[in-house]
Amino acid sequence: MSVAFKPLAPGATLGVLGGGQLGRMWVHAAQRMGFQTVVLDPDPHSPAGLVSHQHIQTDYLDPVGLQKMATTCQAVTTEFENVPADALAQLATTMQVAPNAHAVAVAQDRRLEKSHFVNCGVPVAPFAVIASDADVEAVLKRADGTSLLPGILKTARMGYDGKGQVRVRHPQELVEAFKLLGSVPCVLEKMLPLKAEYSVIVARGHDGAMVHLPIQHNVHRDGILAMTQVWAGVCDSALETQAINAAKSIAQELQYTGVLCVEFFVLEDNSLVVNEIAPRPHNSGHYSLDACDVSQFELQLRCMAGLPLTQPRLHSSAVMLNLLGDIWLEGKLGEKLGSDPDLFGTNKSGSDPNFSPNFSEVLALPGTHLHLYGKGEARKGRKMGHLTVTASTPEQAHAIANQAATILGIAAF
Ligand code: ATP
Ligand code: MG
Numbered sequence: 001m002s003v004a005f006k007p008l009a010p011g012a013t014l015g016v017l018g019g020g021q022l023g024r025m026w027v028h029a030a031q032r033m034g035f036q037t038v039v040l041d042p043d044p045h046s047p048a049g050l051v052s053h054q055h056i057q058t059d060y061l062d063p064v065g066l067q068k069m070a071t072t073c074q075a076v077t078t079e080f081e082n083v084p085a086d087a088l089a090q091l092a093t094t095m096q097v098a099p100n101a102h103a104v105a106v107a108q109d110r111r112l113e114k115s116h117f118v119n120c121g122v123p124v125a126p127f128a129v130i131a132s133d134a135d136v137e138a139v140l141k142r143a144d145g146t147s148l149l150p151g152i153l154k155t156a157r158m159g160y161d162g163k164g165q166v167r168v169r170h171p172q173e174l175v176e177a178f179k180l181l182g183s184v185p186c187v188l189e190k191m192l193p194l195k196a197e198y199s200v201i202v203a204r205g206h207d208g209a210m211v212h213l214p215i216q217h218n219v220h221r222d223g224i225l226a227m228t229q230v231w232a233g234v235c236d237s238a239l240e241t242q243a244i245n246a247a248k249s250i251a252q253e254l255q256y257t258g259v260l261c262v263e264f265f266v267l268e269d270n271s272l273v274v275n276e277i278a279p280r281p282h283n284s285g286h287y288s289l290d291a292c293d294v295s296q297f298e299l300q301l302r303c304m305a306g307l308p309l310t311q312p313r314l315h316s317s318a319v320m321l322n323l324l325g326d327i328w329l330e331g332k333l334g335e336k337l338g339s340d341p342d343l344f345g346t347n348k349s350g351s352d353p354n355f356s357p358n359f360s361e362v363l364a365l366p367g368t369h370l371h372l373y374g375k376g377e378a379r380k381g382r383k384m385g386h387l388t389v390t391a392s393t394p395e396q397a398h399a400i401a402n403q404a405a406t407i408l409g410i411a412a413f
Helices: 021-032 063-072 085-091 101-108 110-119 133-141 171-180 237-253 296-305 359-363 394-408
Strands: 013-017 036-040 054-056 075-078 127-130 151-155 165-168 186-190 194-204 210-212 216-221 224-230 258-267 272-278 317-324 333-336 355-357 368-372 383-391
Touching (some): 013 296, 021 036, 085 101, 101 272, 110 272, 151 171, 194 296, 210 237, 224 394, 237 272, 317 394, 359 368
Parallel strands (some): 036 054
Antiparallel strands (some): 127 186, 194 216, 216 224, 368 383
16 A cells, blocks of 8 residues: 655655665755755765765664654655665555555566566567576577577676676576576576667656656666767667657556666667666766756656656757776876865775876866766776766767766777
């Protein structure tokens, strides 16, 4: 049973489960509009906890923490799909929760996720569920089983940034990969010939109204999003319409409330396949803070508070570069900081803390917007921040992004 929905005005207190960078940017959006914020995250240094009015430092399933959330907030959302769906279900008995626990449970498990896509009539990569050694044997015996090879074995739950995935070329590698992943339930997906990767972010209100951000073209390196570019014409228009319609039907069929990101593959033959969903704002939508008149974080806030949704407008061509810990550890370090590096939020681990990537040279380029998440320690592959470049043309945005990448020691795109 969930409580009846009531629109909330600025001044109300809103909460988020999870205190990472997505929570931090949501806090910024909520505070800008005059809401009070509460973050629940066990980490005392969590990026969102550091900037929120209140920070409840407990585990996501701690009954005392959840009770405190329930008594302080009028509505709650999540910024992290691995937040236990049970925590959302429990909160939903006394307050408005968006997205609903069922939608989060579907996004948390690749098996449920894929059957949801199939139910929505949206094509997925050929796959098989592998939950036991017997399933491994059975899939290899199946007439079409080895046609899933070469493939990718992905844990059904808890994967992110390419973690919990092993590429498998032949039957023996599949047997070994299943062991390596701890014999937990997995899906084996056929490796597809990708021409490009795109994502679409939709926002759906309590009343079923939907708006979307423009389609985003994503480039991954080592299984982690490296760059997103967005402008009119970044994708073939027929594919774009197909992707937006698919994203909307996936949200509609979940009776979703909030911001949902749908990741797609475009194959060599130009067909569109859905990869996965994230029940929250997404890294590929960060450009919307600087290049759209409504950001994905403001959309999340509007959905949970029942404020009107307006169709976002892209006012600039945009390229977003992810700033991974690697550039603090291995990049061209040129700048002596004039302030405490911890306050700057970019202290390097294992090397001289007085140096930072050369952000002042980057910020001298027109249309650069630097976002750092306040994480104390740089680690390889850790998302420390992002840089969005906005410009009046795609060519300019792309050229300036590559200049910035070179300064930061990121290979050009
Ligand atoms: P994230 O959390 O960063 O979105 P993830 O760990 O949930 O990633 P996926 O999105 O499933 O993992 O896969 C990561 C990347 O691996 C994809 O963006 C794509 O580049 C590649 N990939 C995944 N599945 C396939 C496939 N079936 N065929 C080809 N490439 C794939
Ligand atoms: Mg993904």
